[in-house]
Structures are given as structure tokens and as C-alpha cells.
Amino acid sequence: MEKAINNNIPTVRTILENHKDLKAMADEVRRVKLNVLDNLDYYIDQTVKSVEKTGGTAHVAKTKGDAIRIVTELVGKRNNIILSKSNVALEVGVREHLTSIGKDVWETDLGEYILQIAEDSPSHIVAPALHFTKEQVGQLLNRNLDRAINENSTHEQMVASVREFLLSKYLKAEVGITGVNAVAADTGSVALLENEGNIRMVTILPSIHIAITGIDKIVPSLKDAMLETMVQSGYGGLYPPSYINITSGPSSTADIEFKRVVPATGPREFHLILLDNGRTIANEDPELREALLCIKCGRCYFSCPVYRALGKDWVKPPYGGPTGAMWAAIIDRDTFPANLCTHSGGCKEVCPVGINIPRVLEHIKEMSLGGAPATRSSPIEDTKSN
Amino acid sequence: METKYDGSLNLRSFFCFSGGLVSLDSLRTMKQLTIIRKIILENLKKDFVPFPINKKLCTKWADGLNIPEKGETVLYTSYMYQLAGIFKSYEALLPKIGALGGIQSLGSLGKLLVRPDRKDMERAGKILAGISQMLKDSSLDVCYLYEDEPYSGALLLELGMIREFREYGNRLSKFFEARGISRIITVDPHTLNALTRLREMSVLKVELNSYLDVIDMRRTTGLNKTYVLHDSCLYARYLGRRAVIREKLSQAGIELKEDNIVTGHDTSMCCGAPVGAVNRELSEKIAQARSSALLKVSDSILVACPLCYQNLAAFADDVKDIMEVIV
Numbered sequence: 001m002e003k004a005i006n007n008n009i010p011t012v013r014t015i016l017e018n019h020k021d022l023k024a025m026a027d028e029v030r031r032v033k034l035n036v037l038d039n040l041d042y043y044i045d046q047t048v049k050s051v052e053k054t055g056g057t058a059h060v061a062k063t064k065g066d067a068i069r070i071v072t073e074l075v076g077k078r079n080n081i082i083l084s085k086s087n088v089a090l091e092v093g094v095r096e097h098l099t100s101i102g103k104d105v106w107e108t109d110l111g112e113y114i115l116q117i118a119e120d121s122p123s124h125i126v127a128p129a130l131h132f133t134k135e136q137v138g139q140l141l142n143r144n145l146d147r148a149i150n151e152n153s154t155h156e157q158m159v160a161s162v163r164e165f166l167l168s169k170y171l172k173a174e175v176g177i178t179g180v181n182a183v184a185a186d187t188g189s190v191a192l193l194e195n196e197g198n199i200r201m202v203t204i205l206p207s208i209h210i211a212i213t214g215i216d217k218i219v220p221s222l223k224d225a226m227l228e229t230m231v232q233s234g235y236g237g238l239y240p241p242s243y244i245n246i247t248s249g250p251s252s253t254a255d256i257e258f259k260r261v262v263p264a265t266g267p268r269e270f271h272l273i274l275l276d277n278g279r280t281i282a283n284e285d286p287e288l289r290e291a292l293l294c295i296k297c298g299r300c301y302f303s304c305p306v307y308r309a310l311g312k313d314w315v316k317p318p319y320g321g322p323t324g325a326m327w328a329a330i331i332d333r334d335t336f337p338a339n340l341c342t343h344s345g346g347c348k349e350v351c352p353v354g355i356n357i358p359r360v361l362e363h364i365k366e367m368s369l370g371g372a373p374a375t376r377s378s379p380i381e382d383t384k385s386n
Numbered sequence: 387m388e389t390k391y392d393g394s395l396n397l398r399s400f401f402c403f404s405g406g407l408v409s410l411d412s413l414r415t416m417k418q419l420t421i422i423r424k425i426i427l428e429n430l431k432k433d434f435v436p437f438p439i440n441k442k443l444c445t446k447w448a449d450g451l452n453i454p455e456k457g458e459t460v461l462y463t464s465y466m467y468q469l470a471g472i473f474k475s476y477e478a479l480l481p482k483i484g485a486l487g488g489i490q491s492l493g494s495l496g497k498l499l500v501r502p503d504r505k506d507m508e509r510a511g512k513i514l515a516g517i518s519q520m521l522k523d524s525s526l527d528v529c530y531l532y533e534d535e536p537y538s539g540a541l542l543l544e545l546g547m548i549r550e551f552r553e554y555g556n557r558l559s560k561f562f563e564a565r566g567i568s569r570i571i572t573v574d575p576h577t578l579n580a581l582t583r584l585r586e587m588s589v590l591k592v593e594l595n596s597y598l599d600v601i602d603m604r605r606t607t608g609l610n611k612t613y614v615l616h617d618s619c620l621y622a623r624y625l626g627r628r629a630v631i632r633e634k635l636s637q638a639g640i641e642l643k644e645d646n647i648v649t650g651h652d653t654s655m656c657c658g659a660p661v662g663a664v665n666r667e668l669s670e671k672i673a674q675a676r677s678s679a680l681l682k683v684s685d686s687i688l689v690a691c692p693l694c695y696q697n698l699a700a701f702a703d704d705v706k707d708i709m710e711v712i713v
Contacts (some may be wrong), residue, residue, distance in 0.1 A: 009647055305656040309671045313410060336412040339419060339664055342672065343544065344656035345623030365546020368416065369423070 004130050005302045012237045022234040025227045026352035032224045033293050037283050043185045043218045050188030054249025055262050056270035067092045067275050074210055074271055078174040084202045085109035086179025088212050088275055090318035106169045108198035110162055117144040123312035126236045126298040131311060176202035180213035181232055182225035187248055191225040193233055195242040203247055204266045212273040216292040228295055235297040235352040282330040287363040291326035293353045303346030322347040322357045335368035408667040422663055426541050430554055434536035437476055441533040444468040447511030448530055451518055457529030459569040464538040464577040467513055470692035471506035477662040516713035517573055517597050524602040536561055540580035544660055555589040562592055569593040575620035575691050598630050603637035606712055612641045614684035617654050618691040631690055638712040645683045659693035677701035
């Protein structure tokens, strides 16, 4: 982890120094996300309608169980499924469930693929297999994929071996399941940020694309969605991103007499699953709702002494580090991780959207004493009247 | 029968024994937290201090200094320097307290008295006397409350007991008002942070300063050392004192060695002390990692907080409070 920290911190600093507009973008992302939280029901409704206008289908899942049921119904009898890295899919347990009912399911993000074959869980939100050394990855690939790869293989040889395997899975896949970096309420578009190129494959090659995300990922407009992905990329330390994908409904063409035909080359169906799972309740708590602004860039992890000491053992995945200590209270009502916070404050300093994480964790500590979170009064009406 | 603990812990030995492993038993931890929260609250209600302590011993440092008991500006120790070592000892006791059976045994816990380490107390006394002298040299007249001094309530805040912290803050505020105190000079970051929060909550009205804000520096000589400063998280990232401390040290002629990550504003790490009451193993693992990182920058470490001192000195030989080098 020390190597990763010593690589990532200077890299992000350099990115922010060289691209000063990222700070202004981050401020804007905070502003628009707060607006959504103030009007959450309105924006959920607008997103659903916008997705349907594009020819897609939106599903609102109140609980993890609802989300699993929706995914299971959409997958139906199809057997070959590919996933791109999705924290919400992990939160819900999509892969485990589909595997348990006999589907052939493969993670296509390299880090997630490593975790899949290792039967392990993520240690970082952006780089999930951070806790593995190159040598350990070589041994894993040797045992699970390619006897020609071992601990002495180069990084490039390992990546090439996985690439070859995954290409065969892409071509056979019937359903592609992705996460979402941001959802545009005005267009129903989903923005996806990546560097590997796997998300393009997952969103384009199978006939069904299912995007699963939390309602906290909704932003008012497509422009805002683009901003959020760029901010995530910059503050995550991978800027510029290799790819930003925008998906608005299933593939279509109007090349013959301007008659819109679905599908064209890409998927015939697009589904967006919007998961609540505690987010609405958190939004009613004026202090806990700050956590819903998190864009999951993972920068706070490396500024946290508890994460550096405990790694992925601190918080139950997928969300870890300081943000995970907040999110455990949202999605699992688990207040224990917050009680390990040392309030060192580095997380607050590096958070692109200005979340006062130690103050939120202090509030969660108070929640662990049994006090009910305060309830906001008519947030939608308040904002609309302004 | 009175239970006593000798107050001395060899943290290095403990760390080697535990191998740096951290037990994350949430049920045990939450049970322990329930107990410690109750103990602190009961003691604060009863005696204005979080644990049973020997107040006479804690005020001994002021003997012969002729600091008046009354005045508008108070030098406020909140027992932090005097009790930092005792906090560590109580952390060691907590699992034993938990094993006693929890809240049923709270009555007998009042008899628990941890004896402070003599050397720790002498060292704390020198630091506090030094601060007192520097305030005097800076033409600042202060009083000291001796055995009437109340604890700040910082532990309530840091354990998430916000409602209780506010209520205790109201008591503190009335106490200071009754004494005619309009300005408080703190000596450590936890107290300054707690009182700052009480001011934010509009509970406390008095003017607040750290001694670092108000002392005039004089140049020290003969140190011939380059130090690495371990920033107190509270001073550096909550209370805006990161530059103040560096400026004071510079005025005193103390040379600091900086590192982009180890001493960076947003990347310097905690000493682990704040989590000690919750999980001692985690606290020590963080302390060891922090000491190790600091020692890569310099063999000589400076701190500005008594709790940081306790945690880091367990894993590094040359750790000093800034008051030990600028006086």
C-alpha cells in the first residue's frame, strides 16, 4: 500500500496543479448534487421519465432484495454475463447471486477479475486489488487462468493473458452489467469512466445492458454528469481518463428515412436500476446526507491513518476508508466503523466535494448511542420556493 | 478492595507481543465504549474530571510560581499534560473493566485510581511552568484555577457524545462566568478544539487563545539538531495553527525538516491517540507507523500535544514537546 500511496498522492497533486479548472468543476459538482438531494424525489422521477424517452427502462429498487429480483428477471434464462466494476453491484451482491443460480459471470475490470479468482473483496474503491503484489497476482493467474504466467512474469504479460481470456467472454456475453459514475436526469444518460476499455465492451457487445447505481448518482444534466466523471478522474489520479462513455438508451439508427429503429449494432435493451437502500433515509438526516455527495474518487483513503493501518478490514466492502465508514451507516446502519475514526482530518482536506467527513463520522458515533437522526422539514418545498 | 494499576506500560513490549495485529470485535468494542462513556460522564458530573485523579498532584507544578487564583485571563491546562500518561494507562485498563461485567460494576469503578508516573508528572510540570513563564515574559497576566480547574469535556466530543458535551459545556460556561473569566489560554490542541466547538455551538462566550498565539519567542541556542515536527491533527487541520507553530519554532531558531507526504498539510498522519480508548491495538499500530514515517525524515521528533507525545514516544527515542526545546 505504501507504494500506491507514494505514487498516487504526488500524481493527484500534479494533476490538480496542472489542471486548475478541476477545483472549480468539483465545486460545481457539489452544488448540483446538493440541489438533487434537496429535490431527490423530483430528480428520481425525472430520471425515470428521461430513460424511458430514450427507449430504455428505469427501475427503482428500494432495497437490495428488490435490486436482485430485478436483475434476476432481466437476465432470465440467459447464461453468459459480463460485469464491469460496480460498487453498487457489489453492495447488492449481483455477482454472487447470479453465480449462485448457475450463471457464467465474469468481472472484466482487471482489479475485480483478480478479486474474483482470489475470492477476495476490494481494498480500494478505485483500485480494488491494491492489496495484491505483482507476484501474488502472477501466482493467482497461474492457478486460475494461465499456467504460462507466474510470479516472475511481467505486468504486461499478466495483463495480456487476462485480456485474451476476457475477449472470449465479451464475444459470448448476452448481458452486460455496469455501474454508473453519474446519471443525467434531463436526458436519462449514464456516464461511465474507465481506462481499460472493458466498459465499452460490456456496454456495447451484449444484447442487454443493465446499469445499476444508487440514487445519489443522479445529477441534473448531462453536462453535470460529464463534470462529475472528470472530477472523479482528476481526484482519483487518472487524468485525463482513457474513456468516458455516455449511454442514452439502447442502440438505435434512423439512417433509413429517419425512422428510428431499435436495436442497431449495440444492445437492444437498456435498463437502469436506481437503488435506494438507505439513501433516502440518510438524506433526511442533515448531517449524514453530506455523505451522499461523495463521488467515490477514493482520495480520502490515503489521507486516513485508520485505513492505512487496517486496509479493507476496517469497513465491510464495497465502500472502504473514511467514505466507507460513512456509507456503512447509510446502507447497513452499521455505526461501528465510524467509532474507529481518529478525526485526523486529512480526509476533509482532500475531499473534492468538501465533505467534512470527520464531522459526519462524529455524528455517526452519536447515532451509535441510540439517538434518532433529526428529520429535515420539506426539503423539496424549501428549495423550490427559493 | 481498591483496585490499583501501577500506571506504567511498556508499549514496545506490548506491540511486539501482539505482533501489530488489531482485533476488530465490534460487539466487544461497542460494549467497552458504552462502559467508558458512562464512566466519563459519571465522573464529569461528580467532579468535573473524566476519571478519578489526584488533583493535588496535578496542580503541584504551580507550587512556588505565585500564579494568582483569580483573574480575567486563565491559564487552562484541563489536566491534559498532567494526565496524558494516565489516559494511556486507563486504555490498558478498559478491557479489564469490560471483563468486570459492564455497567453493574460501575459503582466500584469509582475507586479505580491510576497513579501517574512520577517522571511523566515532572516532565508535564516543567512544560506547564515553562508556558507560564513565557506568558509572563510576554507581559500576559494569567490566573490558574488549581484544584478547582474543570476538565474541558474534549473526551465527550471525541467519543461522539455531542448532547452530553453541549450540556457539560453549559456547566463549564457557567463556571467560568461565575469566576469572572473572560479569556482562556489553552496549552493543548484537544482543549482548544473542544472549547472552540463550544463557541461554535454558542455555549461558550469567552475569548479563546492557544498559548502559541500569544507568547513572544526568544532565540534558543545550542540545539544543533534538525527536527521533524509531528503536527497535531487538531492544530493543523481544524484550528489553523499549522503555520503558527512553524513560525514560532522558526523565531526560536529551531530547524525543521519537511517531507511532502510525511509532514504535508493534508497527508500527515495521526499519532493514533484519539482511538486509544476505543481500540488500543489500532492506536498503537497507527503510532508505530507514524513514528516509523517520522524517523525516516529525522531521528528527532517534535510534538505540540501531550497525547501525541505519549503515543509516539513509545516507538521513538528522541521525542520532545516543542516547549521542551523553545524554553
